[in-house]
Amino acid sequence: MTDSPGEERAPQAGAAAPAAVEFAGVTLAHGRRRLVEDASFGLAQGAFVGLFGANGAGKTTLMRSVLGLERPRAGRITVFDAPARPGRAGIGILPQQRQWPAATLDLAAIALLEAAHPGQGPAIGAALDLVDGQALARRRLGALSGGERQRLLLAQALVGAPRLLLLDEPLAGLDPGAQVQIVALIDRIRRQLEATVLFSAHDLNPLLGVMDAALWIAARRVRLDAPAALLRADVLDGLYGARMQVISGEGRVVVVPAC
Numbered sequence: 001m002t003d004s005p006g007e008e009r010a011p012q013a014g015a016a017a018p019a020a021v022e023f024a025g026v027t028l029a030h031g032r033r034r035l036v037e038d039a040s041f042g043l044a045q046g047a048f049v050g051l052f053g054a055n056g057a058g059k060t061t062l063m064r065s066v067l068g069l070e071r072p073r074a075g076r077i078t079v080f081d082a083p084a085r086p087g088r089a090g091i092g093i094l095p096q097q098r099q100w101p102a103a104t105l106d107l108a109a110i111a112l113l114e115a116a117h118p119g120q121g122p123a124i125g126a127a128l129d130l131v132d133g134q135a136l137a138r139r140r141l142g143a144l145s146g147g148e149r150q151r152l153l154l155a156q157a158l159v160g161a162p163r164l165l166l167l168d169e170p171l172a173g174l175d176p177g178a179q180v181q182i183v184a185l186i187d188r189i190r191r192q193l194e195a196t197v198l199f200s201a202h203d204l205n206p207l208l209g210v211m212d213a214a215l216w217i218a219a220r221r222v223r224l225d226a227p228a229a230l231l232r233a234d235v236l237d238g239l240y241g242a243r244m245q246v247i248s249g250e251g252r253v254v255v256v257p258a259c
């Protein structure tokens, strides 16, 4: 936890269990540019944690540091009680969505999964079952909707039943209905696998009903809070660098730009 005055503590489900991911005094930088300074927090095992920050705040860099792909300038990153390093088993990754190479659009999705995980047929089958994607995986990639492709990308992250899922903007480019479905699917799967989820997003709203904690980067500071702690206009202004408004009614809360 960091020092957010007056804010609630983030829930630490199973507080006795070691954290799935722990940052201790971590500074992350690219060249001379510091993105994150002196970050200290722990992600409880099994928690669904939203990761927020404006464009360029360092969300992807933070995820890459958990994977051991970015070395901290200072501090220590621990993943399941061992120092973060590349190639750790038990971590599923959904990278930020990029354009699909044209050459792949005629392929059945299953072919890409098999190429990425050679010799792991049963594990691929189990991952496809988790996203209800057996039929989808046999269709041409180019013929799938954005939501369907995202389910298959999620299946690719689930091969081997990981204990930690790093999902980098899985809602990008999805319509609101597909966003709700993907969030519900991930919530169900993390409970099934008892996995910890770190899920980056620009829009808080689709995650408000499911996340246990919010990790957010603003002005190089990283904070871990209960989701409710973010629902204050001044906090949101700092997070987004723009005037924001929290609207509540009919038992729901929605965050929107104040204009």
Ligand SMILES: Nc1ncnc2c1ncn2[C@@H]1O[C@H](COP(=O)(O)OP(=O)(O)OP(=O)(O)O)[C@@H](O)[C@H]1O
Pocket (backbone or CB within 6 Å): 030, 031, 035, 053, 054, 055, 056, 057, 058, 059, 060, 061, 062, 096
């Ligand atoms: N390998 C790199 N070398 C130098 N600078 C980099 C590198 N990777 C990222 N950056 C820069 O670091 C900053 C943070 O990038 P990062 O992708 O972590 O942010 P982000 O919060 O994920 O952004 P977005 O929401 O736009 O995806 C950006 O200014 C980016 O240009």
